[in-house]
Amino acid sequence: MKMTNLxxxxxxxxxxxxxxYGPETLKKVAAHSQEIAKAFNAAPAIPVKVVFKPVLTxxxxxxxxxxxxxxAPRCIGLITWCHTFSxxxxxxxxxxxxxxxxxxxxxxxxxxxxxxxxxxxxxxLNQAAHGDREHGFIWSRMRMNRKVVVGFxxxxxVQEKLGVWCRAAAAWQDWQGAKFARxxxxxxxxxxxxxxxVAAQFKFGYAVxxxxxxxxxxxxxxxxxxxxxxxxxxxxxxxxxxxDLRPGGARHDSVRxxxxxxxxxxxxxxxxxxxxxxxxxxxxxxxxxxxxxxxQRLMAxxxxxxxxxxxxxxxxxxxxxxxxxGLPGGTSFxxxxxxxxxxxxxKVLGAHMLEICPSIADGKPSLQVxxxxxxxxxxxxxxxxxxxxxxxxxxxxxxxxxxxRLLVNEVDVVKPDQPMPKLPVAQAVWKCRPDFETACxxxxxxxGAHHTGFSQALTAEHLEDFAEIxxxxxxxxxxxxxxxxxxxxxxxxxxxxxxxxGLGI
Numbered sequence: 207m208k209m210t211n212l213x214x215x216x217x218x219x220x221x222x223x224x225x226x227y228g229p230e231t232l233k234k235v236a237a238h239s240q241e242i243a244k245a246f247n248a249a250p251a252i253p254v255k256v257v258f259k260p261v262l263t264x265x266x267x268x269x270x271x272x273x274x275x276x277x278a279p280r281c282i283g284l285i286t287w288c289h290t291f292s293x294x295x296x297x298x299x300x301x302x303x304x305x306x307x308x309x310x311x312x313x314x315x316x317x318x319x320x321x322x323x324x325x326x327x328x329x330x331l332n333q334a335a336h337g338d339r340e341h342g343f344i345w346s347r348m349r350m351n352r353k354v355v356v357g358f359x360x361x362x363x364v365q366e367k368l369g370v371w372c373r374a375a376a377a378w379q380d381w382q383g384a385k386f387a388r389x390x391x392x393x394x395x396x397x398x399x400x401x402x403x404v405a406a407q408f409k410f411g412y413a414v415x416x417x418x419x420x421x422x423x424x425x426x427x428x429x430x431x432x433x434x435x436x437x438x439x440x441x442x443x444x445x446x447x448x449x450d451l452r453p454g455g456a457r458h459d460s461v462r463x464x465x466x467x468x469x470x471x472x473x474x475x476x477x478x479x480x481x482x483x484x485x486x487x488x489x490x491x492x493x494x495x496x497x498x499x500x501x502q503r504l505m506a507x508x509x510x511x512x513x514x515x516x517x518x519x520x521x522x523x524x525x526x527x528x529x530x531x532g533l534p535g536g537t538s539f540x541x542x543x544x545x546x547x548x549x550x551x552x553k554v555l556g557a558h559m560l561e562i563c564p565s566i567a568d569g570k571p572s573l574q575v576x577x578x579x580x581x582x583x584x585x586x587x588x589x590x591x592x593x594x595x596x597x598x599x600x601x602x603x604x605x606x607x608x609x610x611r612l613l614v615n616e617v618d619v620v621k622p623d624q625p626m627p628k629l630p631v632a633q634a635v636w637k638c639r640p641d642f643e644t645a646c647x648x649x650x651x652x653x654g655a656h657h658t659g660f661s662q663a664l665t666a667e668h669l670e671d672f673a674e675i676x677x678x679x680x681x682x683x684x685x686x687x688x689x690x691x692x693x694x695x696x697x698x699x700x701x702x703x704x705x706x707x708g709l710g711i
Contacts, residue, residue, distance in 0.1 A: 209508045210531045212253040215376050216280045217309075219243035220271065221261045222292030222341060231331055235289045236261050238315040242359050246285075251362065251369035253532055254282065254376060261289075265296035272300035283307040283375040285368065288337030289315065290330065294344035301348060307375045307675040308352040309368060310345065312338045313359040351674050367667075374671035377525040381676075384412035384524070386482045387475065389419050390489030392515035398655040399516040401605035406518070409610065410676060412481075414517045417474075423492035425477075426470030437465040441499075445589060446572040457585075460495070460575040464587035467493060468500030475509065482510025482520040487559070487581035496581050498560035498588035499573065501539075502632075505563035511539045512657060513561055519657045522603040522612075525672060530663035536565030540600060540634070540660035545642075546623070552642035553620065553635050556600075556660065560588040562632035566662060567591035576630040593634035593662070595619050600658040601669055602649075603678075609703050612673045613654040614666050615645050615683040634660065639685045648683045648692040679703065 221239040223232060243258035262268050275281045283306045314334040345352055353371045357364040392399045403414045438461055442452060450456045475483060483504075487496050505511050508531075510524025523539055530537045539561055546553040559578060564571050571589040578586055595618075602613045617636040626633070638645030666682050673680035679699055683692070 210376070210380065210528045212373070212376050212528075212531050213255060214280065215254040215282045215372075215379065216257050216278070217254050217372055217375065218257050218259045218275060218281055218284050219246065220259050220284050220286045222268075222286065222288040222294070222297070222337070223261050223290045224263050224292055227290055227330055231290070232261060232263070234331060238289060239287070242287075242313075242315070245360065246365065246368065249365040249369070251365040252372055253369060254372045256285070262292075265299060268297050268300035269303065270300075272304040276303065276305045281306060282379040283309065283372070285309045285311050286341065287311045287313060288334055288341045290333045291337040292341060294340045297341070297344055298348070301344070301350060307371075307378060308345075308350075309371045310338070310342060310352050310354045311359070311364075311368070312342075312354060312356040313364065315359075317358050317360070351677060353671055353674060370665070370667050371671045373529040373531075373668055374675055376531075377528040377672055378675045380481070380528045381521070381525060382411040384481045384521070385479060386412060386414045386484070386510065386517055386520050386524075387478060387480045388414060388416045388484045388515055388517055389422050390484075390486040390515060391416065393486055393488055396514060398604060398653070399512070399514055399518070399657065401518050403517065405605070406521070406610070410521070412521055414521070419489050419491055419493065422470060422474055425474040426467055426493065429466045429469040429473075433469055434462055434465045437469060438462055441465065441573055446570055448574070451573060451575060451587075457575045460585055461573070461587050463494045463584070464499050467495070467497050468503060471497060471500050471504065475504070480509075482512075482524045484512040484515045484517050484520050486514045487578075487583075488514075490581055490583050493583065495584045495586035496560060496578060498586040501561040502564055502589050505538060505561070506565050511561060513539065513541075513558060514657075516655070516657045518603045518605065518610075519655070519659060522601060523659045526601065526659045526661055526664060526669075529668050529672065530661060533663040535596070535662035536563060536567070537659065537661040537663050538563035538566045540658045541656050542600075542658070543633075546635075551637065553637055554617070554642075555633060555635055557629070557631045557633040560586060560631060562589075562634075564589050564591065564632070566593045566634065566660070567632070568594035571632070574630055588630070589632060590630055591632050592622065593619050593632075595621055596662055598634075598636060598660060598662045599664065599666060599669070600660050602654040602658050604653055604655055606653060606679075609679055611653065611679040611681065612669060613649060613652045613681045613683070614669050615639070615649060615654075616666055616685065617645075619662065639683070640687050644687055644689055645683050647689045648687055651689070651693055651696060652681050652683075
């Protein structure tokens, strides 16, 4: 699997109008809509193909369009706009059937009022100011989620917001029918990595199933020495390697075994058409070492991953990888590991035993072999690196019983105060927004997990749009967060979801 090419996806540009204005006006509506769709299709900020569809003027046309979109595998969503007034009762039947996400664009074709020449013909044509209000009412009346983007269609900010939504819609499309493999169960007695896999499949569209480690071992043991030789050479060409890890070195066998595991794991995932996987150090029977570099490199290729059986984080990471395709900055599995509580600057050290994606590496990673100290297996190979400074976020997807919740904390990655030469794992050091105490308290009040999806490519807006599409509870801990405000939001959400969902999803 390689990173997702978002240009394979389509977003349909849909314009609402009516026959009241006559054929000449409708021709202009269509021409203007085509021009906007063409501009969006060429916009660098919009990563998918934007396809113009004929102007909708009747209930039957709306319904047919929604049905067509549902059955079009490349269509990941609709951008709707009402150039003129579009009576929105005619949208009800179609929207009841629509299963694709929608962004409601509130714009108009002309930027400026032609002060000296404006007449009623111009006014009848350019009625988005109240046409989109009618359209917005029917969405609100039907209690349907969508993203609303407001502004002139040629503005960069408008195109960027639509681009963010397109990425979220692509990730949602990618989840539909996706499969995630679990090798072993959750780490024993851990609560937050548990969850209702049936509810997740019902709500999110992806399936999570368990596979015996023996099935993976069979694939690992079938790897040929020639294939191992080739991958080991790729390691040597790609990463820094100490002499004793190279052919003839005292620890070269550990590198070969890591390569064998990677090749077997890739074969298994490819054969099953999986988009992500989990492992656990408590179930490694038949494997010589815990998969380290293999998990890291598979994440770099776009697979979702969760340690200790954490399938929710594996699925979330896969979605984040899809959203981030083509953007600068990396995205990785992460864990809040330990703190630096200096009053002059409190920081979090994020890392894991082995499995941090090299897409977030600052420079060329180093391939190293060290004891793990947990799991009772041979010393595993892993990539060691630090993460470049800059804004980032951590996201946690958890099951709180009657719903799934997505928590996001915006952070700022900083350089470590000092080198950490004895820490043999990939790591990132960050400051939390708005501050350490507030962020950690809000995270704990919200039930956020220790495992997260970490990204220097995505913004909170990407994940908010994704949560809107997935109908996820979304909670942001950012620069304006306060503990009291966050607790009030949690209480309000409890009432909202109890009234809307009861005890189910």
